Amino acid sequence: MPELPEVETIVRQLDRLLSGRILRGLQVRDPKLAHLEPLAGSLAGTRLGRIRRSGKRVILPLEDGEAVRGWLAVHLRMTGRLLLVEEGEPEPAPARLCLELDRGRLLFADTRRFGTVDWLTGPAELAPPGLDPFDPACTPAALAELARAARAPLKSWLLDQTRICGLGNIYVCEILHASRLSPWRAAGNLELAQWRLLHREMRRILRLAIKNCGTTFSDFQDSRGLEGSFGRMLQVYGRAGAACPRCGAIVQRETQAQRGSWWCPGCQE
DNA sequence: ACGCAGACCTGTACGC
DNA sequence: TGCGTACAGGTCTGCG
The missing domain is CATH 1.10.8.50 (Helicase, Ruva Protein; domain 3)
Known part of the structure; x- marks a missing residue:
């Protein structure tokens, strides 16, 4: 579904609302995302860094003091959505993944289940696949x-x-x-x-x-x-x-x- | 280097 | 109302 402007919209909003917040836990609710299961324990207590965009991906850095532990890279594909749910609010859609925060949670909802979430540990994986339209090198x-x-x-x-x-x-x-x-x-x-x-x-x-x-x-x-x-x-x-x-x-x-x-x-x- | 088919999934809109 | 079909903003793999 989303192209650059939609991803940018989400990223700006999430960065404003979530940057600096603490991750309490991570629930994998879709077997297609089972590769994230091992992270569930080790990421609890990490802090969300500045959220940004790489191509069409949403990048969520998870930090530990000064050090970056790694990055969650979410590609929304056709129907993926990142939904912020406040404490006590009902979940508006079935989620494939749930990030529990110090208050409230961030859901990854995705009807068609084409979307992907990857755990990146090296900066090389963060680079977009091609030239970003707003990159000064894109002339x-x-x-x-x-x-x-x-x-x-x-x-x-x-x-x-x-x-x-x-x-x-x-x-x-x-x-x-x-x-x-x-x-x-x-x-x-x-x-x-x-x-x-x-x-x-x-x-x-x-x-x-x-x-x-x-x-x-x-x-x-x-x-x-x-x-x-x-x-x-x-x-x-x-x-x-x-x-x-x-x-x-x-x-x-x-x-x-x-x-x-x-x-x-x-x-x- | 390219086009194309099929795959991944589910929901919606439309014609009968 | 109900059923079948086509189509959907993305990307990958494999074939020709």
Whole structure:
């Protein structure tokens, strides 16, 4: 479910509310997460450090005095949610994992159970798989260089997390529309000026989405169960048959690399 | 280097 | 109302 803006929304909220709190215990409630079972005893009493994002993962550092014991890396995939439950409140959804805190608890709920939680012990594992869109090293020239000679369609190219990380189907569709580029166009064929435009629109759209706490398409909610409002600003995603807000042509949907692609044939080429 | 199918899971929306 | 089907924001593996 969540892409960069949704993960960023969750991370900012969790960092504000949880950083510095003490972990009292960890309950593994889904056998698919049994690999975390051995941690349950040893992590009790550790303190949550500054919570951050790596690609689409939520990183929860667990500290012991000055030393970092390790990091819990949560990937929410399609339906994962991290829900903060106050002392005495009922749990709003069945949880796969429960972090008991000094007061209240943090639940990992995930209907489709695609999400993953890993225990990382080395900084190398923390690095995102590709270039983060807000990394200063992510420049139009760097993107052009990465895509040199790539024959893959832009849509698939941008979705590959080992190049740019954090984009998913919704934002790629929106970014391509804003950049007037067709999802079918080969990534290696762009002029530098088009990479500049794409780069600018990518950052603009992601910033705007973060400001609006992400997109709630079907089931994204933040850690207190609230919904993001960027969904109202979508120009093409999920809008097949509607008029393009920019040129009035009819938005098309077509399957591309097994995923839906929405775009406007009137103004994207 | 790429596209594609299938896998992992469950819920929802829609047509009949 | 009930049933079957298609589809879903992500990513991995294996095949051609």
